[in-house]
Structures are given as structure tokens and as C-alpha cells.
Amino acid sequence: MTLRLYTHPAASQHLTPPGHPEQVARHKAVLEALADLPLDRQDAPLADDAELLRCHPQAYVDRIRAAIPDQGLAMLDGDTHVSPGSLDAALRAVGGACASVDAVLAGQARSAFVAMRPPGHHAERETAMGFCLFGTVAIAAKRALDHHGLDRVAVLDFDVHHGNGTQDLLWAEKRAFFASSHQMPLYPGSGAAGETGLYGQVMNLPLRPGSDGAVARAAWGRILDRMIEWQPQLVIVSAGFDAHADDPLAQLDWQDQDFAAITRAICDAAAHSAAPVVSCLEGGYDLAALGRSARAHVEELMEHAG
Template identity: 40%
Template sequence: MTSTAFISHRDCYLHDMGSYHPESPARLSAISDHLIAQGLEAYFVHHEAPLATLEQLARVHPAAHLEHLKRKSPQLGIVHLDPDTAMCPHTWQAALRSAGAGIEAVDLVMRGEVENAFCAVRPPGHHAERENAMGFCFFNNIAVAAAHALAAHGLERVAIVDFDVHHGNGTEDAFRNDPRVLMTSIFQHPFFPYCGADSHADNMLNVPLPAGADSEQFRAVVSEQWLPRLRQFRPQMVLISAGFDAHGEDEMGNMRLTEKDFAWVTDEVRRIAKETAQGRIVSMLEGGYSLSSLARSVAAHLRALADL
């Protein structure tokens, strides 16, 4: 068994973009309820997410973006930044917790207190560009965590693995052509946010997959493209944008993965991390909107992280 931190915060439940929005507080409740029902809660080291500081966020997002979001934060009701992305009075605090969870996870892993960590947080982050909130995302949580690993802990090579059904355009925007960061991703294409397939940056291994892509296609990409590139890069830490909306039961996308695929890819990433990064992994929740498949997939991911 591996020591695995589980990081979350009650503030992440308070962010609410409306009763019919798929990115809802029920996502975290479904995960928590399933872990309890499966008897998994006791296997993890539980931590509360701190608030990210503006200084930590500024490694990725310019001050003008942070000030804009702070100004938009409502005292009452819901304010839409775009048709998909909205703020309620609790969103700013929840977004600070979500980014702070990744920072806490990096610190715990780098101090050797745990081997890896999973951040059960919302709002998600991988669509948030340097200067633009979008796609349910406000701050790019995984990018903030990676930037913290580089700046605060002096790492020279960090890999980001993204298996969300949507391309992590914000993460690419943060690190395009940064040789310290390798991003490997799959995503349905053509599909929101309608980019990523034509990236020419040397440090971006983006592999678009068609609607209907299944386990065999996904595993072939990981085995034949991701893993050789990751081994060549020799990361000192691996961060995972853990989106589970490529599951076949998730109506947000049109891919056909199962929870077994998420467990398998987690095992493969752990193998790389053990080879080159002392096992250091920080995983952060991104998408996943069918509550049942989300909960089962997170549990499978956590079992693999913790070697249960």
C-alpha cells in the first residue's frame, strides 16, 4: 500500500452555477459517498485545502486576470462570465481552495509525507487560460501546482498527463514551449474547446481521438506515444488532470472508456513516476458529470494510486 493524500474542502461544495449546471456540488458528494460505501475512506491521509495566495496564482495568471475575477465575484446571485461559466458569492473562495489543494499536494509529496495525492476539488481548472476563465474553470489548478513545483521546490522537469474528454487548452496556454514541462493528453476531436489537434509546440504531445473512441484506442495511444515520451523526458514529478468524462456513461462526451481504463492508465503513470520521480504524483479532479461513473472512476483511480 502506498501513502496517498486526499485533499478537499467544504468550500468546494459551495460553488454553484445554477441548479441545472452539470458541474455541480453533487459531483463531490457522489465521490465522497461512494468512497465511504466502498470502505476506502480510511486508506487515505485526509487534508483540507488551503487558500492559494495571489502570489502563487500569479506564476500562471497575470494580475489583471485575478483582479477581473475578483471584481466579477457577486455579493448575491449568479454572474455569467460566458454561457458555460458563472460565479456565485462562494466561487472566488472555492476557486482559491481548488488551486490551493494542488499547492498543498505538491508540498506534501515533495516533503515525503505521502507518495502521491488526489485533489477532490471544484471548480476544475484545465480550460482556464492565462488571461481567460472558460469551460467551468477560473484558475488553472494543475498549472498553478506545476508552477509551484518548479518555483518553490526547484524541480527542473514536470510532466502533466491529461485524460479528460476535452483538451486542456488552458494548460497548453500556460506552458507552450516551456521545456521544463511536458504535457501529454488525449481528447475527443472535434469537440470543445476546438483546439489542440494542431499544436506544434515541442513539449505538447496532444493526441486527438474521434467520437466513439474506445479502450483499445486509448490504451494504444498511452502505450505507443505517451509512455515512450514520458520515459524520454524523465519527469521529477507527474501531475494528472484527472477528468473522467471520457467514460462511456458520461453524456458530456462521446468516448467509451471504462473505470478499468482509468485504473490502468494510473498504474502506467505510477510506473513512470517510480522510475524517474521517486513515485511523486499529484492528481487533480477535472471533468466527469455522470455521478455514478464519476464516483466509480475516481475510486478506481484512487485504488491504483494507493496500490490497494
């Protein structure tokens, strides 16, 4: 069974100012890195409001829709911009994640990767921030729980920045285990080890600047031991590649092979409970490192899919 890839040209219609790290070229870099792989390529569909409302109130959705400009750019906060194509791109990022959940739970694929932008893991219930508009992976997790009736979903985040939005959206969701490794101190400033969720189902492992792959693998060993005890029926990954040593926005020292090793460990841990794996692109701002790391990640997901 091949890995299913969800993407759409709309990802390149979400524009940001010149010099902004979350740029159109990120999408191109990922797709070029995956171009020769035998993947089941699918268009990411548009999510409707019903999916967004699993995590965000209607007033927030309406506010984002109203903020989209007819031309040019608009700012939602100091580093989060939108253009005329941004809403379509964000809805397809959510739609691709939800379609991935549907596909793996229907047995159409064993693993799936969503190569879309903007990212989503910083978007809180009523706040767009950190380049993110909607809580993509949290929405996908809620679809698995509420639409498909699962009892236990694990959401894992190895982006260098803490997934404050995912944590916010799943803080009181006792059916979802959320775990994150991230540099600290660093934007957005959350993710201390003492932040454990309303039901103790949140696990944060902050890493000091300069932490290398060996430290990362040890941290993920602890996370995955906990996840295996959880016995998830589905694993959803926030796949950010900005912990790479070459990334300009942070100071961790991971290499391409560390993303491969952590992904392999996630897939091995998921296999303990026969859980399929869905992965969604988050950060990664050095284009060459992003492409290489995304490919290493997808190749390991392909092994799981096989």
C-alpha cells in the same frame, strides 16, 4: 505510506444554475465513492495571489475577484458561472494542488489526490472558460519548478476535453512536458496533434468519437513512452472522468477499468524516474460513473503511494 487526499467543504459552495453539468453533486459523488478508503485526509488550504500570479496576471485575478457576486449567480462566459462561494472554492482547488506538490516533494506522501471543484484545465492566462477560473494544474507545476527548483515536471491530462488552458499556460515552459488525450472534434476545439509547444514539449493525441478503452490505452502507451524519456521528477495529472461511456457531454467509450488501467500505467511510468504523482479532479458529469471511475483512479494511486 498512505495516499493524501485534499478536499474542503468550500467545493460545495461553488454554485451553478439548475441543470448545469458542473454541479455541487459532483463533489459529493466523489467523496462518497472514496469514503471507506484509508486515506490521509487534509483540508485544502487557500492559495494566495502569489500562487495565481505564477500563471495569471494580477489584472486577471482582480477581474475574477470583482466578478464574484454578493448573492445569486454571475456569468463569466456562456457556460462558466460564479456564485458568492466560487472564489473560495477555486482558491482551495489551487491551494490543494500546491499543498499536494509540497507534500509529495517533502516525502510526506508518495501520491496525492485533490477532490475539489471548479475544475481548472480550460482556464487560459486571461480567460475563464469551460467551467474553469484558474489553471490549477499549471500553477502546481510552476510551483514545483520555481519554488521547489525542479527541472522536469510532466503534466498529463486524460479529461475528454482538451486542456487548452494548461497548454496555454505551459506552452513556453521548456521544463514542463504536457500531454493530453481528448475527443476531437469537441469543445474547446484545440488539441490537434500539430500543437507541440514552443520547445516541442507538448504532445496531443486527439481521439475520434466512439474510441474505446483499447484505443485509449494504446494512446497512453505512446504518451508514457515519451514521458519516460523525459524522466520527470514529478507527475501531475488532470483527472477528468468524462471520457466514460456514460458521460453526457462527450462520445468516447471508456469504462471504469480503463481509468484504472491508465492510472496504473501512469504510476508505473512515473516509477521509472522515482517521480511522485499528484492528481487533480477535472471533469466527469455522470454522477455514478464519476464516483466509480474516481475510486478506480484513487485505488491505483494508493498502490503507488504504498
